[in-house]
Amino acid sequence: xxxxxxxxxxxxxxxxxxxxxxxxxxxxxxxxxxxxxxxxxxxxxxxxxxxxxxxxxxxxxxxxxxxxxxxxxxxxxxxxxxxxxxxxxxxxxxxxxxxxxxxxxxxxxxxxxxxxxxxxxxxxxxxxxxxxxxxxxxxxxxxxxxxxxxxxxxxxxxxxxxxxxxxxxxxxxxxxxxxxxxxxxxxxxxxxxxxxxxxxxxxxxxxxxxxxxxxxxxxxxxxxxxxxxxxxxxxxxxxxxxxxxxxxxxxxxxxxxxxxxxxxxxxxxxxxxxxxxxxxxxxx
Numbered sequence: 001x002x003x004x005x006x007x008x009x010x011x012x013x014x015x016x017x018x019x020x021x022x023x024x025x026x027x028x029x030x031x032x033x034x035x036x037x038x039x040x041x042x043x044x045x046x047x048x049x050x051x052x053x054x055x056x057x058x059x060x061x062x063x064x065x066x067x068x069x070x071x072x073x074x075x076x077x078x079x080x081x082x083x084x085x086x087x088x089x090x091x092x093x094x095x096x097x098x099x100x101x102x103x104x105x106x107x108x109x110x111x112x113x114x115x116x117x118x119x120x121x122x123x124x125x126x127x128x129x130x131x132x133x134x135x136x137x138x139x140x141x142x143x144x145x146x147x148x149x150x151x152x153x154x155x156x157x158x159x160x161x162x163x164x165x166x167x168x169x170x171x172x173x174x175x176x177x178x179x180x181x182x183x184x185x186x187x188x189x190x191x192x193x194x195x196x197x198x199x200x201x202x203x204x205x206x207x208x209x210x211x212x213x214x215x216x217x218x219x220x221x222x223x224x225x226x227x228x229x230x231x232x233x234x235x236x237x238x239x240x241x242x243x244x245x246x247x248x249x250x251x252x253x254x255x256x257x258x259x260x261x262x263x264x265x266x267x268x269x270x271x272x273x274x275x276x277x278x279x280x281x282x283x284x
Contacts, residue, residue: 003248036190056113066103129226142201144213176202185261231268255280
């Protein structure tokens, strides 16, 4: 249950600093996990990126201040991290649908996003098929793009898959010669600027062509989750359950290493489509 308590403490830090600078590294430190792992876990548990949650909470409090104080709009904007009235007005309009000045009028409808809370709830028993597997180091080769965790990571990765040419998929597939065989989606970790490298790749012992990129993955222990169902729904559901159900009670924690999604051949929309999530883990 430590995971849920650590998440609660991290949220307390965020809520106590909505009118100050919020350090993502500090959030992760409080949650006792890496910055990358916390943002991944938060997104799957809450359904919105951490940056979006902070934005919504700040603009919720800004609306309260506009309605309940005589502070100048520019002072409220600066209080919640906006350096100009224009940037504050655009953000406020995006959330509330009106300009900040209108929020002070009687009878105006505004939106409020409450702080999140974490609790352990009892649900119907739904099995999760997983195995713990130790694997020697291996190399992946494929196409790589760098994405921001602050700007729709899932949507950008989906675009990358749809825009990769059949010829490139074929080139990657021909390189595959070690387990896990097939196409992989690999999240390499997070850089200090909240970006991550994502690969569409395969495992191989062959040389990396000049047109592709490679990543060396060290010897690790993996929690491998087996998935049956259409993409991307089935995999998204299992990702959420890993962070909300499996990690809090498993006795494992996320290791500082890439995460891997494995895709089998076949119809991605089929109800019996097979895929897997590989997460590097260490015992607590």
